[in-house]
Amino acid sequence: MSKESKIVLTGDRPTGRLHLGHFVGSIKNRIKLQNEYDKSFYMIADIQGLTDNANNPQKVRDNVIEVMLDNLACGLDPEKTTMFIQSEVPEIAELTVIFLNLVTLARLKRNPTVKDEMKQKGFGEDVPAGFLCYPISQAADILFAKANLIPVGEDQLPVIEQANEIVDTFNRFYGDTFTKVKHLVGDTPRLIGIDGGVKMGKSLNNAIYLSDSFDEISKKVMSMYTDPDHIHVEDKGKVEGNVVFAYLDIFDSNKEEVSGLKEQYKKGGLGDVVIKKRLIQVLENIINPIRTKREELAENPEQVMKILEDGTKKARESAKETMAEVRKALKINYF
Ligand code: ATP
Ligand code: MG
DSSP states (O other): OOOTOOEEEEEESSOOBBBHHHHHIIIHHHHHHHHOOOOOOEEEEEEHHHHHHHHHHHHHHHHOOOOOOOHHHOOOOOTTSEEEEEEGGGGHHHHHHHTTTOOOOOHHHHHHHHHHHHTTTTTTGGHHHHHHHHHHHHHHHHHHTTOEEEEOOOOHHHHHHHHHHHHHHHHHHHHHHHOOOOOOOOSSSOOOOEEEESSTTTTOOOOEEEEEEEEHHHHHTTTOOTTOOSSSSOOOOOHHHHOOHHHHHHHHHHHHHHHHHHHHHHHHHHHHHHHHHHHHHHHHHHHHHHHHHHHHTTTTTHHHHHHHHHHHHHHHHHHHHHHHHHHTTTTTTOO
């Protein structure tokens, strides 16, 4: 494969079903780029999932099929994208060990994403070493495949930055081997949670899932925060900080009508239930076809696992090629 090949790679942690944040932050770009790039990889990051779930391997195991179903239902096509499982490509672990020597503890502790997530999970100094080091293993996830474009949500940008530092250090120590990677964030780089929280996350209990039923969507939207001072229909309402309008701005394709509704809401005379009902329908229109496809695919779990098995074989071929190069560069190619 020549140096100019365009290779795209993404992945998800199998820690829960996927939600609207994944859809707008990364999945839409995955679907698009699989048609435009020379090679496309999609990884189930089960080893990374275990970094903060070491005591619950069953959870990670059960969610492998769930995130596969979500991606396939959204349109990821195994004919175009090599879908594989991280733990079944041991070369990634090998590359991680080599990269560990290129990053300092101080640098790991400085990564803002890891810092945020450590706070969220209440780890403090008792953070599992594997979790603190996940940006290093993520660099190996990307570089084993020589990927150069990574569609991610905004929360992952510091991790991509760290991968590029590893590229620089590696090339400086051992000669030109890897090229820098670029990130691509979606049109919504970071979707807020239904609680108005800074990020919708599958471990944050604030998500609308791509597999949610109409009733679940309805319940979640009806519970959304609007404007606490907007009590009566005739009251003037605030649009800023109003979660329902934030979602309408992102998901409602009729921008003109949304802008009209905002005006009316600000003036008074528009009830929360009206805008919530509209949002429920907008989200149902997006999720319904995904949910239907997902249910169909879920009838054949063996077929889904076979896609992963075949994809993993392919991914390993790339991994072996890269490792041969890396071993040579590090002078650890003995026999
Ligand atoms: P966890 O809480 O277990 O970390 P997560 O919801 O953050 O789960 P990941 O599997 O860590 O999901 O992330 C997969 C991809 O989806 C990453 O590229 C991430 O940046 C992106 N992503 C996750 N949440 C959002 C969001 N709310 N908005 C935009 N992109 C997101
Ligand atoms: Mg995450």
